[in-house]
Amino acid sequence: MPSSKVVSRPPSLRRRARRLPFGVAVTGLAAALGVLGSTVLPGAIGTAGASGKVPLVVYAAEGYDSAMTAAFQKATGIPTRLDDDSTGPLLAKVVAEKNNPQWGLLWVDGATAFALLDQQGLLYRGFEPNVGWTTLGKAAVPRDKSYIPTGITLMPAIVYNSKVLSASQLPTSYQDLLSPTWKGAVGMNDPAVSGPTYPFVAGLMNQLGGVSAGEKYFEQLKSNGLHVFQTNDVTLNALEAGTIKLALIQSSAGIGAMLKTPGIKVAFLPKTTVLPGAIGIDKGASKTVRAEAEQFVKFVLTKEGQRVQQSGDPTGDSLYWPVIKGVAPKAGLPSITSIDAQTINPYTWGARENAVNQWFTNNIVQ
Numbered sequence: 001m002p003s004s005k006v007v008s009r010p011p012s013l014r015r016r017a018r019r020l021p022f023g024v025a026v027t028g029l030a031a032a033l034g035v036l037g038s039t040v041l042p043g044a045i046g047t048a049g050a051s052g053k054v055p056l057v058v059y060a061a062e063g064y065d066s067a068m069t070a071a072f073q074k075a076t077g078i079p080t081r082l083d084d085d086s087t088g089p090l091l092a093k094v095v096a097e098k099n100n101p102q103w104g105l106l107w108v109d110g111a112t113a114f115a116l117l118d119q120q121g122l123l124y125r126g127f128e129p130n131v132g133w134t135t136l137g138k139a140a141v142p143r144d145k146s147y148i149p150t151g152i153t154l155m156p157a158i159v160y161n162s163k164v165l166s167a168s169q170l171p172t173s174y175q176d177l178l179s180p181t182w183k184g185a186v187g188m189n190d191p192a193v194s195g196p197t198y199p200f201v202a203g204l205m206n207q208l209g210g211v212s213a214g215e216k217y218f219e220q221l222k223s224n225g226l227h228v229f230q231t232n233d234v235t236l237n238a239l240e241a242g243t244i245k246l247a248l249i250q251s252s253a254g255i256g257a258m259l260k261t262p263g264i265k266v267a268f269l270p271k272t273t274v275l276p277g278a279i280g281i282d283k284g285a286s287k288t289v290r291a292e293a294e295q296f297v298k299f300v301l302t303k304e305g306q307r308v309q310q311s312g313d314p315t316g317d318s319l320y321w322p323v324i325k326g327v328a329p330k331a332g333l334p335s336i337t338s339i340d341a342q343t344i345n346p347y348t349w350g351a352r353e354n355a356v357n358q359w360f361t362n363n364i365v366q
Contacts, residue, residue, distance in 0.1 A: 060107040064312025087195030115350035137323025151320035157254035184225030187244035202349035203273025256315035
């Protein structure tokens with residue numbers, strides 16, 4: 001059986017990679033990869049391997065993606081190549097390669113990103129695996145079936161040090177964060193760098209009534225001493241060092257920190273935003289590659305695939321809520337029904353991502 005080729009970085013480096021808005025990232029990549037429009041790279045998708053099967057190229061930003069591609073290849077014999085990177089560079093590559101795609105499927109967190117790719121005509125539509133969806137899973141399937149949910153996290157979780165704060169001292173609303181009590185005490189990631197943070201920003205804007213109301217809120221939060229960091233690691237380090245008292249980050253990262261670090265706890269404010277992990281298939285893929293990609297999706301959503309997904313990154317991305325019935329979440333995850341969560345329209349907010357991130361960079365980060 002052909003070996004699986006993994007193009008990967010250590011997880012710590014991958015989390016530090018800059019997530020640029022599409023327009024900025026694509027400009028740089030297009031210049032560096034200008035030949036993509038007319039040249040097929042060695043080993044590009046569509047080239048048959050020694051087994052006679054076409055390699056499936058997987059672009060992914062999940063902590064368990066290496067374990068999953070290896071398990072899929074072992075189970076099916078389909079040669080699989082993994083390009084493991086952070087979300088932003090992968091999305092930029094997908095757009096830069098639109099005239100000559102080098103990928104078969106994309107697997108990252110955030111339905112807004114897939115909605116934007118779908119609006120640009122880059123995703124294959126109409127495929128939905130025959131599985132028993134949970135309520136959240138079914139709600140995450142788009143009407144045109146252009147991407148497939150594979151798990152749910154939430155954005156944000158409130159992460160705190162119980163040696164510094166008691167549960168009774170925590171804020172109970174986002175408005176509480178504007179009070180003098182939390183002046184200089186709150187930290188979050190930059191949505192133009194951290195892939196899951198834009199859906200948090202969009203979700204808060206949605207909750208507050210729109211972009212303008214959300215912008216006003218973040219301006220007030222900045223005036224109250226908001227700290228903006230680039231990655232989960234940096235934000236959590238600031239929490240542990242006492243630079244901040246509350247970290248607003250992805251639930252999987254927060255719960256992972258809780259499992260690893262004594263005293264770290266996680267809570268949720270009302271209307272935290274549902275963040276689906278999802279897979280999209282290249283619209284321009286050959287019939288053979290598309291069939292392999294569909295097989296990959298089906299494998300991920302089997303019990304075997306879910307075991308791999310839940311074990312591949314046990315204190316990170318594996319801490320998700322399953323989207324198919326009969327699969328229990330990992331120990332340490334609270335019941336999803338106990339959390340007041342909202343689902344935002346990914347097509348409405350995906351189209352606004354570049355503009356919102358640019359505003360955030362210009363007005364909150366700087």
